[in-house]
Amino acid sequence: MTSSDSTDYKVLGTRPIRHDGADKVTGRAIYGPDFDTAGLLHGKILRSPHAHARIISIDTSEAEALDGVMAVVTGADWPNNSNGTSMVEDGTGTEIESNSNWLRENLLAGDKVLYAGHAIAGVAAASPHVAEEALALIEVKYEVLEPVLTIQEAMAKNAPILHEGLTTQELGEDSGVVSNTADHFQHTKGNIEKGFEAADVVVEREYNTVMVHQGYIEPHNGTALWNTDGRLHVWCSTQGSFVVRDSLSDLLDIPVSQIRVTPTEIGGGFGGKIPIYVEPVAALLSKKTGSPVKIVMSRKEVFEGSGPTAGSNIKIKLGAKSDGTITAAHAWMAMEAGGYPGSPVGAAAQCVFAAYDIENALVDGYDVVVNKPKTAPYRAPGAPNAAFGMEQAMNELAEMLQMDPIDLRLKNVATEGTRRVDGPTFRRIGAKEVLETMRDHPHYQAAKTEGHGRGIAIGFWFNIGFDSACNIAVNSDGSINLTEGSTDIGGSRTSIAMHAAEVLGIPVEDVRPSVVDTDTIGFTAVTGGSRTTFATGWAAYEAAQDVKKQSIERAASIWDVDSDTLNMEDGVIKSKTDSELKMTFKELASQMSDTGGGITGRASVNPKGVGGSFAGNMVDVSVDDETGKVTIERFTCVQDVGKAIHPSYVEGQMQGGSAQGIGWALNEEYFMNDQGNMANSSLLDYRMPTSLDLPMIDTAIVEVANPGHPFGVRGVGEANIVPPTPAIANAVSDATGNIMTQLPLTPGAVLDSGK
Amino acid sequence: MTTKTHVQTTINGEPVDFLCEPRQSLLECLRDVVGLTGTKEGCNDGNCGACTVKLDGRIVTSCLVLGVEAQGADIETIEGVAEGTNLHPLQLAFLENAALQCGICTPGFIVSAKSLLDQNPNPTEHEIRFWLANNLCRCTGYDKIVRAVQDAAKKMQEAS
Amino acid sequence: MPIIFVPSLMQKLCNGEQKLLIEGTNLRQVIDNLDLQYTGFKDRLVEDGKIKPNISVAVDGEITPLGMIQKVDTNSEIHFLPAISGG
């Protein structure tokens, strides 16, 4: 562990038991599907069997007539006064344009269905079984159209068009050409022609990856009650209750003041629970019936009707001098957006060369619609696809130059002041420290086992700030109640509470953190973009500072001294000049009501000073010669986290991202037939890693403090999923001698790679 | 409306009767009829293990058992693992080892792991991984779960 | 003067210049002055008085959530990037 920060913290860096722990190990915690209320109806959604079709007619009359059915809704039930576009805060905290007509059509189709699984109608009934029976009675007439299933097909001349009104945008300019390419952009730095002329060696290769799913264990769900006073109350598992509120306001055309979203406990998200799916349908059904309506997706619906991440087609070309200096780099990347525009290609393009200081570079990015589910964010969206190509090309380069792959990376590594290919310069980052930790790690130092392959790779992901709010109320026993709005997917309540405990010098057990609804806390952006501990933690830090300031002032008034003469350390307020004058925070709290009333602190922040994170992997694999099956024998994840607030949960993020990356590398894929139907939409056939598939996942936390944050925190949640796919591909190449240009590395694909 | 069947069971040591439709799974009955929502649904087809309960001494995925099949059965769910206000050593070990992130898989893991330790108090890492292979966790990468089970096994042996 | 890094796809608006020094103390002033010098930039960057939703602006290395009211100083670097979706 390297640490550039020797600050002596009392709470940060310890491993307390999470505040919601007892509820979660006893089954008491209420997740979205567990929510119940009097008179609850159950909703189900009818989905398209076709990947591309025009809807001629929908007849719901028989379904409506079924005993126990209370209401049926279709796309015709959307309010029709949309202004066309709206601003929705997305996973990285960027306000993105979201065409609300597209959003509506994705949740209940308009005149076209754009993927198999596209929602068409919703039914509310007394039981989920009756609702399901009713779905079978809805008659939809389709004109089936030719599906467009790959990037290559979509970008081909004369390809069937998904959206007749879609024209390619080029950074604010409308090309006017109707196309399946929604967006094209470019980053340039220096002059790549000159850069390649100066190169002694050049590698060039094309890489393909396919659509994969986040795979959270809890399906999407939501319960809506459209009350008689016109207020809509929604309970759901979401990564962002305010995003749900604002999207509902926009889709249903009612003011945000009329909507209250109560986030329940959430069973995983990884980005996939940033967008909304079933909540507005439940709301429309509730409006029609006057009863609360709950919708829970089935696993098949989660695969076919929520948002996986994009498959991609990426070409990488690198040129380098014989000493290893990279002289030029070119990336051409096209990514699948799914049925509506918005793939993660923008982020992929910003991340592809981020780890390196490259003088001449060009990146072209294309956002392409295809007849597959509309993609959604998935942990460091786009970056693993980019790294799969780039980090394999780096190893190929190392091989050509006969250099150690870590040394080649260190030779070119980005550091503070490096200008990224997309323009901005890096502040203090830890790419170099991550590589050095890898180089010196026992895993890398250990000799490879005979017959095993070893691979390494590194990857980058951003961290965002954006809005977070926090309130703190002091209790008379010296404990504090902390309320915040970031839904807790992986123990963030506790890491946020630790910020407040550190500032006030109290034990973290004396902090009661609660995640509250949208009526009860200030606007808080999504749990995503690696921002929760960073930004909501920052809000807790500020709110605790507010409490601290008021506590000192209160003590000053009790002692009749100037508050400037006092300070508060380790939970004790004391005079700087008079050693007699001191009192604990607890004592002060017990006197609050006699000395001027309760103390509450508050903060709303939109912090700058974000610090991106680098992660690296070392992996040893064995490959069965006969079957092609790859086994992960040893796996190490190294990550710069700035400052590990709760090291156990930081390790947990690193291990979880690694496991998802391993699944992505070896097994996971949307297996589509030629009509665009997913052939493996169950957890049996969509093969996520089980405990038996993985070894222990070793972690090495690197702490290069982020100078932009009071405690040096960087975003931790995402960078760890970036290096696994290329690290494993590099290891398999090392074992087999063949380059892996395609994911997943299934036994068949590994055997074929030798041909 | 379908006619309902009267089912008599013992759940977590208490006699529990419920009415269910022939098509309702035991998982649905536990969650929607009896109100024990600690048992979770992740797939409804036997492949995630979130719905794991103990039925007459064997662990089953309750989404693959019909409610009516539970007639006369002795069922143990996550709600019955702690004794009063005392957490089971496995529950404590999950907390101390940070073996849960979102926690949706946790009830299934604890019910499965408990039945493993009941019959094999000192399992190897491989035996733990093998036993838990029908319980999917997408958050943790299993490392801390396996360590929690090892930790609980050790503490239970020390205590006995 | 603040320096604007012109994205390659916009360089045709300013005769291929990659960097421009443009007067201004906040983003609004800089973009107004840029458009006075090279017509067309405002159209590409701004809609209804705000930065277009699919574009994000980085000032001194950090994406700004403040848009047109973001302050810039004499040696600020300004970058226009495609807004990242995902997270």
Ligand code: FES
């Ligand atoms: S819900 Fe029963 S195994 Fe997944």
Ligand code: FES
């Ligand atoms: S902790 Fe989230 S699925 Fe296991």
